[in-house]
Every structure is written in C-alpha cells, then in structure tokens.
Amino acid sequence: MSDVAVMHADDAAGAEPYRPHADEPFMNERQLAYFRAKLIAWRDEILKEANQTLATLQVESLREPDVNDRASSETDWGIELRTRDRxxxxxxxxxxxxxxxxxxxxxxxxxxxxPISLQRLEARPIATMTLEAQERHERYEKVTREE
Incomplete structure (x- = not known):
C-alpha cells in the first residue's frame, strides 16, 4: 500500500505531510480526508496492478513448447490469479x-x-473493530471451529 499524504491550504510548502495525531479530535475533517485519500490510493494501486496482470495475460501465451515450462508458467499464473482474487x-x-x-x-x-486507534487504522485502514474486539472475535471463531 502506498503512503498517502493529505495536504491542505494551511500546510506550508515543504512542510511535513499531514499525519493524524491522537491530540486532535478523533475523525475530524482532516483525519477523514487523510484516510479517504489513503483508501482511494490503495484501491487505485490494486486496480492498476490488476490491469497490468490482465494486459500481460492477453499478450503472453501459455503455449510453451516444453511440458515442464508450460507447467511452470501455468503454476505462476495460477498464483498470480489467486492473488488478484484476494x-x-x-x-x-x-x-x-x-x-x-x-x-x-x-x-x-x-x-x-x-474509536479504533489511529495506529491500527494506519496499519489496516479497512479495520472495522478495535484490536481488543478483533482478538475476542478471533478467539470465538477458533473455539467454534474446534467444536
């Protein structure tokens, strides 16, 4: 995921890019704009990679003359396609x-x-639970799977 900086008119030229701080109101306009930009950049990066994979698939042929080379290419593309599906x-x-x-x-x-901690949102901007709630959820899932 690329690092995204949200600049505002009040940011001086050459100043450090904005980063959310715990000492400001939680999910104020600047924080929301920061995370929106971070999410959009992440999505755009994934879509760009997917388009590159599609273009490569359309150009390259899997018709390798050697059976071993073909099997290797098919395995590589299988891994690539599973990655794109994730x-x-x-x-x-x-x-x-x-x-x-x-x-x-x-x-x-x-x-x-x-509130989900800013550190957690920086690391995992799609987080929907606090770390403690996520851990409880995972423990519950583990117990129910084992039964």
Missing part, C-alpha cells in the same frame, strides 16, 4: 470503508462503538 475481495472492503467515511462511521468499532 485483491478483488480487498477492494470490496476498501469500498465499504469509503462508504463508512461518507456516513461518518469510519474509525469506530462496529462491535463496541469505541
């Missing part, structure tokens, strides 16, 4: 996060309603 699902989560930004719900835990 990224397609990630785009759906990014779109959902953008809808939460628009609705004013971004940054708040869907379970507890508490």
């Amino acid at each position: 990224q397609r699902k990630l785009i759906s989560k990014i779109e959902s996060a953008l809808r939460r930004v628009d609705a004013g719900e971004y940054g708040y835990c869907e379970v507890t309603g508490e």
Whole structure:
C-alpha cells in the first residue's frame, strides 16, 4: 500500500505531510480526508496492478513448447490469479470503508462503538473493530471451529 499524504491550504510548502495525531479530535475533517485519500490510493494501486496482470495475460501465451515450462508458467499464473482474487475481495472492503467515511462511521468499532486507534487504522485502514474486539472475535471463531 502506498503512503498517502493529505495536504491542505494551511500546510506550508515543504512542510511535513499531514499525519493524524491522537491530540486532535478523533475523525475530524482532516483525519477523514487523510484516510479517504489513503483508501482511494490503495484501491487505485490494486486496480492498476490488476490491469497490468490482465494486459500481460492477453499478450503472453501459455503455449510453451516444453511440458515442464508450460507447467511452470501455468503454476505462476495460477498464483498470480489467486492473488488478484484476494485483491478483488480487498477492494470490496476498501469500498465499504469509503462508504463508512461518507456516513461518518469510519474509525469506530462496529462491535463496541469505541474509536479504533489511529495506529491500527494506519496499519489496516479497512479495520472495522478495535484490536481488543478483533482478538475476542478471533478467539470465538477458533473455539467454534474446534467444536
């Protein structure tokens, strides 16, 4: 994921790019704009990679004369396509996060309603739960799978 900086008119030329801080109101306009830009840049990067994969698939042929070379190419493309499928699902989560930004719900835990830490949102901008709620959820899933 690329690092995105949100600049505003009040930012001086050459100043450090804006980064959300814990000492400012949570999910104020600047923070929302910052995370919106971060999510959009991430989505655009994934779409660009997907388009590059599609273009390469259309140009390159999997008709290798050697059976071993063909098998190797097919394996490589299989891995690439599985990666793109995971990224397609990630785009759906990014779109959902953008809808939460628009609705004013971004940054708040869907379970507890508490703010999700800025550090967690920096690391995982599509997070929908606080770290504690996520850990409880994962423990519950593990217990129910084992039963």
